[in-house]
Amino acid sequence: MADMPMRNIVILTGAGISAESGLATFRASDGLWEDHRVEDVATPEAYARDPALVHRFYDARRARLHEVEPNAAHLALARLDAEWPGELLIVTQNVDDLHERAGAKRLLHMHGELNSGWCLACDGRFAWVGPMGEEAECKVCAAHGMVRPDIVWFGEMPYDMDRIDEALMNADLFVSIGTSGAVYPAAGFVQTAKYRGAQTLEINLEPSQGSIFFGERRYGPAGLEVPKWVDEMLAGADAE
Numbered sequence: 001m002a003d004m005p006m007r008n009i010v011i012l013t014g015a016g017i018s019a020e021s022g023l024a025t026f027r028a029s030d031g032l033w034e035d036h037r038v039e040d041v042a043t044p045e046a047y048a049r050d051p052a053l054v055h056r057f058y059d060a061r062r063a064r065l066h067e068v069e070p071n072a073a074h075l076a077l078a079r080l081d082a083e084w085p086g087e088l089l090i091v092t093q094n095v096d097d098l099h100e101r102a103g104a105k106r107l108l109h110m111h112g113e114l115n116s117g118w119c120l121a122c123d124g125r126f127a128w129v130g131p132m133g134e135e136a137e138c139k140v141c142a143a144h145g146m147v148r149p150d151i152v153w154f155g156e157m158p159y160d161m162d163r164i165d166e167a168l169m170n171a172d173l174f175v176s177i178g179t180s181g182a183v184y185p186a187a188g189f190v191q192t193a194k195y196r197g198a199q200t201l202e203i204n205l206e207p208s209q210g211s212i213f214f215g216e217r218r219y220g221p222a223g224l225e226v227p228k229w230v231d232e233m234l235a236g237a238d239a240e
């Protein structure tokens, strides 16, 4: 991997990095929730049509966070974050909190967070613990029934796109971990980074939809492959 000096790393993570912690991915055979595809519950239209159903989906997933722990892949990325001497940004599509619980600091949640609420009355965003349901009270303006999960649904703009674009423009290495490459704009990051001259690496259980765009591909469970890759990166950094 390291045949040129690398300072700036952008790491994109998806549901596959949390699979070994016990969280279901979206597009595997166990990815259906109460027989609904994520595309049927993660849209503003689905929320307008049946808010109770969408709240049930997110309340169940928020509750599940208390039953799971970061795995070896989250811990390895947190170690890389702490020890890597150059720029580094972990961009996660995941709405779980396993990266931060592992200790990662240079982290963005581009699709929002389960532990956050968004008030449609005052536009406030705030930490949320426990079930939200339809009648939740806004912690900023106290309006009732206007709080939705602070999650980026299909058709909505992901968070922090300017910061992500800037990091991709300056990246020497782009690494994609545990994502199917089915959802844009994240699925296009590899091409942006490559166009700017970055090396590219995919770590996944199997080739993703965008695997052909990656210069290097490593296939296996993230809990094994990510710690191995992080060890190599940090050994290379020490040697420089």
Ligand code: BJW
Pocket (backbone or CB within 6 Å): 013, 014, 015, 016, 017, 019, 020, 025, 026, 027, 028, 031, 038, 042, 093, 094, 095, 111, 151, 152, 153, 154, 155, 156, 157, 158, 161, 177, 178, 179, 180, 181, 182, 183, 184, 185, 203, 204, 205, 206, 207, 208, 220, 221, 222, 223
């Ligand atoms: C392991 C493993 C192990 C398993 N170890 N690996 C037509 C063409 C192109 C684009 C569009 C289009 N029509 C509409 C669009 C845009 C749309 C889109 O991409 N749709 C596609 C379905 C085609 N995108 C949007 O609407 C986005 N917004 C947008 O585009 O705004 C406009 C814009 C314009 C210009 C610039 C920027 C923006 C918003 C997307 C919001 C996605 N939201 C969701 C749900 C909300 C969050 C939640 O509830 O959790 O986010 S969808 C769902 O998919 C979730 C995920 O973050 C996202 C990606 O899934 P991910 O993480 O890749 O999971 P899986 O299950 O798909 O894959 C897991 C992988 O792990 C697999 O490959 C396994 O093999 C692997 N794996 N175990 C390693 N142990």
